[in-house]
Amino acid sequence: MSTGTTGPKKILVFLPQPAAYMIVTKLAERGHSSIAVSTVPEVFDALRSDCYSFAITTRPEIDLLRNIHSIPVVNLEIFFHAEPSGGGPLSTSKKFDGRAFMERVEFLVRPVTARGEHAGTEPVKTIAMRGHKASRWWAMAKKMLGLPHHREGLSDVRS
Numbered sequence: 001m002s003t004g005t006t007g008p009k010k011i012l013v014f015l016p017q018p019a020a021y022m023i024v025t026k027l028a029e030r031g032h033s034s035i036a037v038s039t040v041p042e043v044f045d046a047l048r049s050d051c052y053s054f055a056i057t058t059r060p061e062i063d064l065l066r067n068i069h070s071i072p073v074v075n076l077e078i079f080f081h082a083e084p085s086g087g088g089p090l091s092t093s094k095k096f097d098g099r100a101f102m103e104r105v106e107f108l109v110r111p112v113t114a115r116g117e118h119a120g121t122e123p124v125k126t127i128a129m130r131g132h133k134a135s136r137w138w139a140m141a142k143k144m145l146g147l148p149h150h151r152e153g154l155s156d157v158r159s
Contacts (some may be wrong), residue, residue, distance in 0.1 A: 010053070011027060011033070011035075011052065011056060012034070012035055012046055012047070012054070012071075012143055013056045014065060016038055017038045020036035020038055023036070026037045043068065054073065054108045055074070056105075057075070058071060074104055080097075085116065100101055
């Protein structure tokens with residue numbers, strides 16, 4: 001296995017041909033390299049090559065892809081949302097959320113280390129703050145367990 005850096009991997013799109021080509025075209029417009037496959041032998045050969053970072057497909061094919069190769073999979077169906085149409089209360093149509101889909105793709109094409117940098121939502125805490133919380137927790141745990149305090153001469157204001 002080489003330790004050199006490799007270029008970005010491609011995106012595998014496993015859908016019926018018309019839909020696959022439409023998705024590949026939209027990905028290319030955003031600068032992403034992707035390949036469309038529509039049959040099981042094609043997807044099997046593609047996944048054996050190990051040059052894809054993730055795949056895009058529909059729910060019924062997710063298990064098939066993961067049984068061939070462990071790879072992240074985007075379920076295209078979750079980006080379709082029911083929207084009431086003007087034909088009455090019982091008729092609905094589906095609308096594709098292209099913005100959310102491209103946000104998911106953009107997230108997955110980033111290197112794993114870059115994903116972790118942007119994932120944290122907790123504010124950064126200083127070492128002093130972490131130490132204070134840890135010492136309070138430790139003091140409470142020692143008290144509950146009946147462990148001796150090693151601070152003779154000091155009284156706990158909470159007791």
